[in-house]
Amino acid sequence: MAAVAPTLARRIARPGMLPLCSRPQAWGRAARQSPGLPRAPSLLLTQRRAFSNNKILVELDEGSGIATMKLKSPPVNSLSLDFLTEFCISLEKLENNRGCRGVIFTSAIPKIFSSGLDITEMCRKSTEHYAEFWRAVQEMWLRVYGSNMVTVAAINGSSPAGGCLLALSCDYRIMAENPKFSIGLNEAQLGIVAPFWFKDTFVNVVGHRVAERSLQLGCLHSAPEALRIGLVDELVPEEKLQDKAAAVIAQWLALPDHARQLTKSMMRKLVLDRLVAHREEDIQNFISFITKESIQKSLHMYMEMLKKKKG
Numbered sequence: 001m002a003a004v005a006p007t008l009a010r011r012i013a014r015p016g017m018l019p020l021c022s023r024p025q026a027w028g029r030a031a032r033q034s035p036g037l038p039r040a041p042s043l044l045l046t047q048r049r050a051f052s053n054n055k056i057l058v059e060l061d062e063g064s065g066i067a068t069m070k071l072k073s074p075p076v077n078s079l080s081l082d083f084l085t086e087f088c089i090s091l092e093k094l095e096n097n098r099g100c101r102g103v104i105f106t107s108a109i110p111k112i113f114s115s116g117l118d119i120t121e122m123c124r125k126s127t128e129h130y131a132e133f134w135r136a137v138q139e140m141w142l143r144v145y146g147s148n149m150v151t152v153a154a155i156n157g158s159s160p161a162g163g164c165l166l167a168l169s170c171d172y173r174i175m176a177e178n179p180k181f182s183i184g185l186n187e188a189q190l191g192i193v194a195p196f197w198f199k200d201t202f203v204n205v206v207g208h209r210v211a212e213r214s215l216q217l218g219c220l221h222s223a224p225e226a227l228r229i230g231l232v233d234e235l236v237p238e239e240k241l242q243d244k245a246a247a248v249i250a251q252w253l254a255l256p257d258h259a260r261q262l263t264k265s266m267m268r269k270l271v272l273d274r275l276v277a278h279r280e281e282d283i284q285n286f287i288s289f290i291t292k293e294s295i296q297k298s299l300h301m302y303m304e305m306l307k308k309k310k311g
């Protein structure tokens with residue numbers, strides 16, 4: 001896998017090449033085949049296949065067609081360029097496997113789902129690096145938001161900013177009912193601005209008013225508050241999270257794939273098309289924004305604040 005990752009990173013990064021996700025995936029593809037009557041995954045006598053790279057562990061239950069992608073990039077599952085590259089490779093493998101019909105995203109790190117974009121990737125780097133990094137962030141979102149598969153986030157820890165975006169991009173969100181875990185698009189607290197496609201994804205989940213207030217204030221919502229505003233769909237005790245996620249996917253997979261996929265595509269197309277049509281412009285916007293001295297100062301201060309809080 002280590003040999004494959006830089007190749008994909010280059011494919012994602014090279015402006016002249018057709019981007020991997022030049023077209024969202026939820027349309028223009030034949031429906032996945034349902035393996036038969038839907039059954040609860042626990043009742044199946046099935047084979048599990050696992051594959052892993054440095055930062056993602058994938059398990060596919062071949063009987064139910066449900067895969068689990070476990071994020072395992074200590075200490076906090078930050079979305080670095082390497083992480084995003086490996087994430088997209090793993091997801092692409094599942095997308096290409098017609099036996100896989102649903103994916104659960106969860107974390108292998110206790111108490112943290114994902115800490116969002118890796119802030120160090122946005123500090124004092126070259127414009128080439130920023131372009132490569134931002135293309136990889138776009139790619140993750142295009143792949144998850146446009147996926148043909150049923151996607152469920154089993155949020156077993158805190159999930160700020162980019163971590164929240166990953167969860168928001170899924171079809172369904174279940175969070176561990178621990179009031180210490182928080183989730184939200186807190187970019188404003190770092191002195192940075194969530195791009196339009198983060199905002200659109202958020203609005204599509206919670207509605208305009210709730211999204212506007214939450215974005216302007218850079219809110220991190222506790223798990224109960226996240227349920228109240230519709231940012232997550234349900235809370236369950238942490239030990240029941242994975243079983244609940246599998247049961248939800250089984251329920252969604254009970255419908256004919258083509259009808260569910262076309263409906264998903266119809267609901268998400270506008271937002272996906274907007275980024276696909278303006279991908280390069282969005283990268284340039286990111287570069288102009290992130291290279292501002294004031295923004296670099298804000299990010300530096302935020303990282304210092306994280307270190308102080310720790311020490």
Ligand SMILES: CCC/C=C/C(=O)SCCNC(=O)CCNC(=O)[C@H](O)C(C)(C)COP(=O)([O-])OP(=O)([O-])OC[C@H]1O[C@@H](n2cnc3c(N)ncnc32)[C@H](O)[C@@H]1OP(=O)([O-])[O-]
Nearest residue numbers: 075076078115116117118119120158160161162193306310
């Ligand atoms: C336009 C752009 C849009 C941007 C979108 C984004 O996603 S912006 C991202 C917005 N994200 C946020 O605002 C989240 C900021 N993070 C947090 O709030 C907390 O770290 C936590 C709640 C995730 C975990 O709390 P905890 O007490 O369990 O852990 P801890 O706090 O002790 O950290 C352990 C180590 O990890 C480090 N590190 C942490 N996060 C990041 C990161 N994103 N990146 C890099 N590094 C990060 C931290 O510095 C420390 O390093 P050290 O000193 O060991 O070298």
